Amino acid sequence: xxxxxxxxxLSLQDxxxxxxxxxxxxxxxxxxxxxxxxxxxGPSGSGKTTLLRIIAGLEHPTSGRVMVGGHDVTYMPPYxxxxxxxxxxxxxxxxKTVAENIVFPxxxxxxxxxxxxERLSWAIHLLRLEGLEARYPHELSGGQQQRVSLARGLISRxxxxxxxxxxxxxxxxxxxxxxxxxxxxxxELKIPFIYVTHNQEEALTMSDRIxxxxxxxxxxxxxxxxxxxxxATAFVAGFVGQSNQMKGKVDxxxxxxxxxxxxxxxxxxxxxxxxxxxxxxxxxxxxxxxxVEIASTKSTIPANHxxxxxxxxxxxxxxxxxxxxxxxxxxxxxxxxxSPRDMKLSVGDLVFAFWPQEAGTSFKL
Amino acid sequence: MKPDSTWxxxxxxxxxxxGPGTIFISITLLLPLLTIVMFSFWRTESYELYADWxxxxxxxxFGEAAYRTFLIRSVVSxxxxxxxxxxxxxxxxxxxxxxxxxxxxxxxxxxxxPFFTGVILRIAALQGILGPGGLINMTLGxxxxxxxxxxxxTQFAATIGHIYLYIPFMVTAIYLSLVNFDFALLDTAxxxxxxPFRAFAEVTWPLNWIGTSIGTVLVFIxxxxxxxxxxxxxGPNATSFGMSLSQQFGETGTWALGSAMSVVMFIFSFxxxxxxxxxxxxxxSGFTGVGK
Amino acid sequence: xxxxxxxSERWRRRPxxxxxxxxxxFLYAPILYVIYASFSQDIVWPFPPxxxxxxxxxxxxxxxxxxxxxxxxIIGLGSGIISTAIATAGVIGxxxxxxxxxxxxxxxxxxxxxxxxxxxxxxxxxxxxxxxxLPGNMVSAIAANAVEGVAFSFLIILSQLVRYDWQMxxxxxxxGARPARCFWEVTLPTIWxxxxxxxxxSFILAFNNLEISFYNLGAIPTLPSVAWGxxxxxxxxxxxxxxxxxxxxxxxxxAVMYVLMRTGLVKFGYRxx
Numbered sequence: 001x002x003x004x005x006x007x008x009x010l011s012l013q014d015x016x017x018x019x020x021x022x023x024x025x026x027x028x029x030x031x032x033x034x035x036x037x038x039x040x041x042g043p044s045g046s047g048k049t050t051l052l053r054i055i056a057g058l059e060h061p062t063s064g065r066v067m068v069g070g071h072d073v074t075y076m077p078p079y080x081x082x083x084x085x086x087x088x089x090x091x092x093x094x095x096k097t098v099a100e101n102i103v104f105p106x107x108x109x110x111x112x113x114x115x116x117x118e119r120l121s122w123a124i125h126l127l128r129l130e131g132l133e134a135r136y137p138h139e140l141s142g143g144q145q146q147r148v149s150l151a152r153g154l155i156s157r158x159x160x161x162x163x164x165x166x167x168x169x170x171x172x173x174x175x176x177x178x179x180x181x182x183x184x185x186x187x188e189l190k191i192p193f194i195y196v197t198h199n200q201e202e203a204l205t206m207s208d209r210i211x212x213x214x215x216x217x218x219x220x221x222x223x224x225x226x227x228x229x230x231x232a233t234a235f236v237a238g239f240v241g242q243s244n245q246m247k248g249k250v251d252x253x254x255x256x257x258x259x260x261x262x263x264x265x266x267x268x269x270x271x272x273x274x275x276x277x278x279x280x281x282x283x284x285x286x287x288x289x290x291x292v293e294i295a296s297t298k299s300t301i302p303a304n305h306x307x308x309x310x311x312x313x314x315x316x317x318x319x320x321x322x323x324x325x326x327x328x329x330x331x332x333x334x335x336x337x338x339s340p341r342d343m344k345l346s347v348g349d350l351v352f353a354f355w356p357q358e359a360g361t362s363f364k365l
Numbered sequence: 366m367k368p369d370s371t372w373x374x375x376x377x378x379x380x381x382x383x384g385p386g387t388i389f390i391s392i393t394l395l396l397p398l399l400t401i402v403m404f405s406f407w408r409t410e411s412y413e414l415y416a417d418w419x420x421x422x423x424x425x426x427f428g429e430a431a432y433r434t435f436l437i438r439s440v441v442s443x444x445x446x447x448x449x450x451x452x453x454x455x456x457x458x459x460x461x462x463x464x465x466x467x468x469x470x471x472x473x474x475x476x477x478x479p480f481f482t483g484v485i486l487r488i489a490a491l492q493g494i495l496g497p498g499g500l501i502n503m504t505l506g507x508x509x510x511x512x513x514x515x516x517x518x519t520q521f522a523a524t525i526g527h528i529y530l531y532i533p534f535m536v537t538a539i540y541l542s543l544v545n546f547d548f549a550l551l552d553t554a555x556x557x558x559x560x561p562f563r564a565f566a567e568v569t570w571p572l573n574w575i576g577t578s579i580g581t582v583l584v585f586i587x588x589x590x591x592x593x594x595x596x597x598x599x600g601p602n603a604t605s606f607g608m609s610l611s612q613q614f615g616e617t618g619t620w621a622l623g624s625a626m627s628v629v630m631f632i633f634s635f636x637x638x639x640x641x642x643x644x645x646x647x648x649x650s651g652f653t654g655v656g657k
Numbered sequence: 658x659x660x661x662x663x664x665s666e667r668w669r670r671r672p673x674x675x676x677x678x679x680x681x682x683f684l685y686a687p688i689l690y691v692i693y694a695s696f697s698q699d700i701v702w703p704f705p706p707x708x709x710x711x712x713x714x715x716x717x718x719x720x721x722x723x724x725x726x727x728x729x730x731i732i733g734l735g736s737g738i739i740s741t742a743i744a745t746a747g748v749i750g751x752x753x754x755x756x757x758x759x760x761x762x763x764x765x766x767x768x769x770x771x772x773x774x775x776x777x778x779x780x781x782x783x784x785x786x787x788x789x790x791l792p793g794n795m796v797s798a799i800a801a802n803a804v805e806g807v808a809f810s811f812l813i814i815l816s817q818l819v820r821y822d823w824q825m826x827x828x829x830x831x832x833g834a835r836p837a838r839c840f841w842e843v844t845l846p847t848i849w850x851x852x853x854x855x856x857x858x859s860f861i862l863a864f865n866n867l868e869i870s871f872y873n874l875g876a877i878p879t880l881p882s883v884a885w886g887x888x889x890x891x892x893x894x895x896x897x898x899x900x901x902x903x904x905x906x907x908x909x910x911x912a913v914m915y916v917l918m919r920t921g922l923v924k925f926g927y928r929x930x
Contacts, residue, residue, distance in 0.1 A: 390768065586773050627776055
């Protein structure tokens with residue numbers, strides 16, 4: 001990586017971080033482009049926050065290099081990096097007003113007063129904080145605090161904006177609104193955003209690319225639709241979206257498909273890499289890929305579909321969607337999700353769960 | 366480039382920040398205490414210390430009845446004072462923490478305020494009330510009654526003085542523990558069927574035991590070493606271990622014996638701390654640690 | 658509070674309130690008596706009242722008291738500053754930088770609390786006089802007083818700073834503040850009340866201390882040692898005047914606090930209704 005690619009804003013090279021015997025980050029490589037909204041998605045303890053702190057300079061990696069704009073900043077202290085950051089609990093300075101909080105980064109960079117005023121009004125306008133300049137953080141609502149925190153992160157037009165679960169402390173409604181808004185700022189300002197979250201919906205809504213992280217390594221890095229539709233590992237399949245999981249043994253392999261038996265039920269599913277007959281297999285299919293039909297209308301199920309008979313145990317109404325919980329023979333359960341508009345089933349009905357043979361992903365165990 | 370060179374690895378921010386205090390306390394407290402331990406095995410002759418190592422000082426200390434009496438008197442007096450302070454301070458601290466409302470800090474500071482006046486002035490004030498020419502006995506005399514002998518230069522008067530001086534420590538320690546105690550836990554106990562006394566015994570007392578035991582130690586130790594109070598309130602039959610000790614460094618100039626007495630006093634203080642800390646089970650104390 | 662309607666609760670509260678009031682009487686009666694007596698012509702039996710301010714005039718005109726006051730102020734200020742600085746650094750060290758030696762450091766910083774003042778005084782006398790060969794001096798008096806001050810300051814600052822969020826400093830650093838600027842602009846404005854509290858306590862401890870100062874100073878007078886002298890050789894009315902003045906000053910501070918709280922200007926940590 002000796003030549004610098006102008007479109008690459010941040011480059012992580014073989015980053016490892018160890019805390020005593022614990023490996024928090026293990027050999028991460030990543031390039032982030034200038035105009036990109038990038039999400040680091042993973043459960044707590046996956047190392048995503050550690051990685052973010054390494055990028056910010058709040059931790060030093062045990063080995064590896066951090067490059068920002070082509071310069072090695074691995075051991076540069078945070079205050080020289082000119083990176084913006086938005087924190088989970090906002091971390092606004094309680095003794096400073098909104099305006100003082102927002103211009104803090106400019107004051108630290110010794111920027112002239114006139115220019116500070118100009119940039120402040122730009123940030124206030126961008127984040128619609130007009131009229132709140134003289135307030136103190138504790139006089140603001142959660143959403144307003146979040147906007148101030150974003151304004152402070154953006155005012156110096158940093159090379160990079162890091163966001164550490166910024167919406168985790170907001171209520172659901174506000175969160176949905178802020179998701180759209182934060183994405184809009186990124187697209188307008190063309191500053192790369194790196195967004196850490198454990199919430200897959202947030203990652204899918206906002207980002208261009210997603211890295212799914214677990215135990216300090218990247219399980220998959222890719223475009224959001226790719227991560228959602230073509231999970232690279234069973235972990236990604238389980239973590240992104242809601243899936244049914246079925247474990248069994250491969251019977252036969254037939255081109256792009258394979259046949260396998262799940263607790264006595266024969267299914268035909270997409271081929272997994274190098275699986276051979278007799279290999280144990282895990283098959284995962286998203287709830288919305290499974291459909292439900294009353295048992296008496298079985299004839300309407302098209303060919304090349306898997307279908308399993310069961311009994312509708314419960315219907316979970318979620319507003320935009322409906323989840324059907326179907327009890328199968330042998331104590332298993334399968335979940336199908338659909339639109340509430342065509343809700344013609346009722347609890348206790350004998351039904352079929354069915355899905356096309358190409359749907360879902362299988363993984364050799 | 367990489368900052369983990371050898372000297373950096375040793376001189377961490379932790380060492381830089383805690384180092385000055387550690388060095389300061391080592392030089393001004395630990396070294397002097399070790400000096401005293403050393404001197405306790407030496408010999409004094411006509412105000413001079415000689416380094417002949419021996420155990421004579423301890424032999425004198427434990428052999429002569431007077432020193433034993435002083436020691437026992439001081440230990441018993443300190444224990445009694447701690448106990449009385451504990452009994453009096455609990456309801457007071459509880460009342461302030463629970464029902465003091467917005468003025469609770471002020472209420473506690475009012476109890477601690479006399480502490481802002483030095484020990485001597487407070488003892489003088491107390492003497493003005495308890496002493497033979499003091500308010501109580503003079504009033505009794507004018508009214509034609511006999512004075513209360515118990516208040517004049519007795520161990521009892523000295524104990525009143527100790528309580529007067531040190532009860533603010535106990536109240537403050539218990540109060541600081543109680544303000545961080547979640548009184549809603551008592552409602553939980555009551556809803557689950559515990560009466561008020563049961564709830565106190567099972568919830569409030571154990572969760573505030575650390576604060577209580579710190580208060581006890583903070584009262585016990587200065588009482589054990591007390592010199593001024595017994596001297597001015599206690600009279601001739603209340604000579605304390607501390608008074609005798611300070612005499613060795615003053616009038617008599619027997620530093621070696623005084624050092625041995627200091628060591629014994631320190632051992633007794635330490636024993637009390639050790640016993641108190643043995644009663645603390647951190648996992649059952651509600652203590653959740655300090656920092657990250 | 659909801660308990661106001663609960664009669665049995667109220668009956669349990671009354672004895673506690675009564676005990677609190679008795680304790681106030683116990684603590685303040687001697688002090689009030691001394692203040693009263695300080696204005697009397699005859700301090701031994703000041704009844705019927707006959708007032709004079711002679712004791713205060715004597716107090717001011719006696720240069721022994723002003724020397725002693727000056728020395729006590731120096732010891733108080735020096736010890737207060739040293740204690741607060743050392744304790745603040747120590748608390749930040751253990752709270753901000755995790756270390757295996759944290760427990761050891763806490764024990765070291767708090768250890769002076771468990772050593773009687775008499776022992777601190779005597780041992781530093783022995784160390785200074787016999788090991789270092791120094792005569793009694795102000796520096797060693799300030800240092801020996803600061804030992805106790807460090808422990809009290811450490812306790813006070815620690816109890817407040819455990820609630821401080823150090824991520825605030827990380828945020829400041831990310832936005833370009835160097836460590837010193839970060840402390841000055843972000844940490845200090847938030848934590849100064851506990852530093853002030855620690856300074857006041859260690860100042861007052863050292864200002865009033867008899868035993869530690871006495872053994873470290875020899876013949877140099879301080880207010881407590883002058884008071885000690887006059888207590889031994891019979892009470893002077895000046896001593897009563899001095900006690901009255903000290904108490905007057907302390908109560909002035911409390912009165913100001915009360916007014917501030919009454920008018921709601923300052924809450925002093927209370928966050929309830």
